[in-house]
Amino acid sequence: MTDHPTPSPTTTPAAAADVVHLTAAATAAAIAAGELSAVEATQAALDRIAKVDDTIHAFLHVDPEGALAAARSVDERRAAGERLGPLAGVPLALKDVLTARGMPTTCGSRILEGWHAPYDATVVSRLRAADVVLLGKVNMDEFAMGSSTENSAYGPTRNPWDTTRIPGGSSGGSAAAVAAFEAPLAIGTDTGGSIRQPAAVCGLVGVKPTYGGVSRYGLVAFSSSLDQAGPLARTVTDAALLHAAIAGHDPLDSTSVDVPVPAVVEAAGRRDIRGLRVGVVRELAGEGYDPGVQAAFAAAVETLTDLGAEVVEVSCPHFTYALAAYYLIAPSECSSNLARFDAMRFGLRVGDDGQAGAEEVMSRTREAGFGPEVKRRIILGTYALSSGYYDAYYGQAQKVRTLISRDFAAAFEQVDVLVSPTTPTPAFPLGAKVDDPVAMYLSDLCTIPSNLAGGPAMSLPAGLADGLPVGIQIMAPPFADDRLYLVGGALEEALDARRGHALLDEAPAL
Amino acid sequence: MGITRDEVAHLARLSRMSVTDDELDALAPQLEAILSAVARVSEVAAADIPPTSHAVPLTNVFRPDVARPSLTAAEALAGAPATEDGRFRVPRILDPDE
Numbered sequence: 001m002t003d004h005p006t007p008s009p010t011t012t013p014a015a016a017a018d019v020v021h022l023t024a025a026a027t028a029a030a031i032a033a034g035e036l037s038a039v040e041a042t043q044a045a046l047d048r049i050a051k052v053d054d055t056i057h058a059f060l061h062v063d064p065e066g067a068l069a070a071a072r073s074v075d076e077r078r079a080a081g082e083r084l085g086p087l088a089g090v091p092l093a094l095k096d097v098l099t100a101r102g103m104p105t106t107c108g109s110r111i112l113e114g115w116h117a118p119y120d121a122t123v124v125s126r127l128r129a130a131d132v133v134l135l136g137k138v139n140m141d142e143f144a145m146g147s148s149t150e151n152s153a154y155g156p157t158r159n160p161w162d163t164t165r166i167p168g169g170s171s172g173g174s175a176a177a178v179a180a181f182e183a184p185l186a187i188g189t190d191t192g193g194s195i196r197q198p199a200a201v202c203g204l205v206g207v208k209p210t211y212g213g214v215s216r217y218g219l220v221a222f223s224s225s226l227d228q229a230g231p232l233a234r235t236v237t238d239a240a241l242l243h244a245a246i247a248g249h250d251p252l253d254s255t256s257v258d259v260p261v262p263a264v265v266e267a268a269g270r271r272d273i274r275g276l277r278v279g280v281v282r283e284l285a286g287e288g289y290d291p292g293v294q295a296a297f298a299a300a301v302e303t304l305t306d307l308g309a310e311v312v313e314v315s316c317p318h319f320t321y322a323l324a325a326y327y328l329i330a331p332s333e334c335s336s337n338l339a340r341f342d343a344m345r346f347g348l349r350v351g352d353d354g355q356a357g358a359e360e361v362m363s364r365t366r367e368a369g370f371g372p373e374v375k376r377r378i379i380l381g382t383y384a385l386s387s388g389y390y391d392a393y394y395g396q397a398q399k400v401r402t403l404i405s406r407d408f409a410a411a412f413e414q415v416d417v418l419v420s421p422t423t424p425t426p427a428f429p430l431g432a433k434v435d436d437p438v439a440m441y442l443s444d445l446c447t448i449p450s451n452l453a454g455g456p457a458m459s460l461p462a463g464l465a466d467g468l469p470v471g472i473q474i475m476a477p478p479f480a481d482d483r484l485y486l487v488g489g490a491l492e493e494a495l496d497a498r499r500g501h502a503l504l505d506e507a508p509a510l
Numbered sequence: 511m512g513i514t515r516d517e518v519a520h521l522a523r524l525s526r527m528s529v530t531d532d533e534l535d536a537l538a539p540q541l542e543a544i545l546s547a548v549a550r551v552s553e554v555a556a557a558d559i560p561p562t563s564h565a566v567p568l569t570n571v572f573r574p575d576v577a578r579p580s581l582t583a584a585e586a587l588a589g590a591p592a593t594e595d596g597r598f599r600v601p602r603i604l605d606p607d608e
Binding site: 115116117118119211226251254255257318321323325327328335339342343344345346347348349352356357358359360361363364366367370372375376379380383386392393395396397398399400401402403405437438441452453454478 | 568
């Protein structure tokens, strides 16, 4: 399934190696100024993919022809004097859970191997309208269920910081592609932390927008009340530009909310958080948190104080139950959503020999097409929703969800944003947790509350622990996504200044 | 609250998903461990707390009843495992013995 490209050697100038290190904003500015063509930027990304993706395995599908055609169109229209958008000509890696015409959509699953969606997700049509260049589809845990990308049916992705370690998940391909300089931007999706955790362990900026802020049309559903697409990038400004490009009301998604998109790009550039009230969540610390993670997080919080923020400790007592509630709610919705993979209308069909009935074909197809984690969650969700257990499990989890939202509401009466580590540990070795689902689930301990309550959250590089990236998570109330970018932009600038360079500059060369 | 191997097999049947003996052997203890971890939700006193099914307070989203472009039949059928006469072809749905 992995069809790596064999693009012709680049004919771009000697600067090609540097082109892939440009931020999205700098790439777009160079293209707009005529210093770089969109074709050169795209070819540089394709060459980088050809060079490093055998090692990283971020991409499931590369589309050199489509990418170069989109880039040529940008160059032609620029030459004709057309005014282009702020990301025109910038290459992007798309998580393979969003549909895009002309490319396969597998969701990292055998059950959709070779399937081509007949329509674009709204996120994708907005990216095309913004003249963003789609390089191809990137790897993920099957149907976005996992925290390591090891649950992909097409093999794991590796962390560019240490290729023996996981890149996080489920948007591990998105994070690895950006951290390995295969693309300056990627789209991921986040149901329980699947953008923020990979961003944290790969040293990137990753944002889960407010639920309802970005259309889910064309995002293959795992847990419909929690799933949300968002940006991964190397800087806060780049993430803001991508966020602004994909956000906004969409009549094709009835859970999309018709409110103005928060001014995220402006917020990213403000760089002044004097007087801002920051709450450190007491419950997201302590036992189980790696000492290196705690140290990097504490240093980042100290920096917020240095920048003039008022930092206080805040208690959110029900956050300690968020993981348990999530692992009832998400599998319950999953067991319902994944019923659509029934071997009848799309994807794999196994055992249709002319004799077997539909139910047997369905059962054999789902056995062959789903991997172990998906099966675990379908069975768990079926159990939690079954009569006799519904009230004790799913019903009770929904009540805990209410209490978590109330904890957030009470906290946001005292402070403007909340912070915590993004993950309890840095990237763990490949294979370390594949046979221990409960240990794997703990990766999402800090990120899940925002999914349950719907508010936006960002992971930003805080520093290193034993040479591996650590993220600080910033959480805001629903539809106050701009606060993430305000705090993120100021903190990124201060941490980069203290270090003398961006964190990603310390990643080993590939 | 425990979950037995037989219960897992029953749940797999309800999910229309065949599982092998080896899978059952692996799944039963894993689900047991997951359930004992998530059973923590019952520790929360929440008798009078309303449930939240959705983070966005939206109900009854309507749109004007107007036709708009949609997929052609050929596009809708293009990803199907089998088609016949412009329709999805499916295995028999009735048991011949019934």
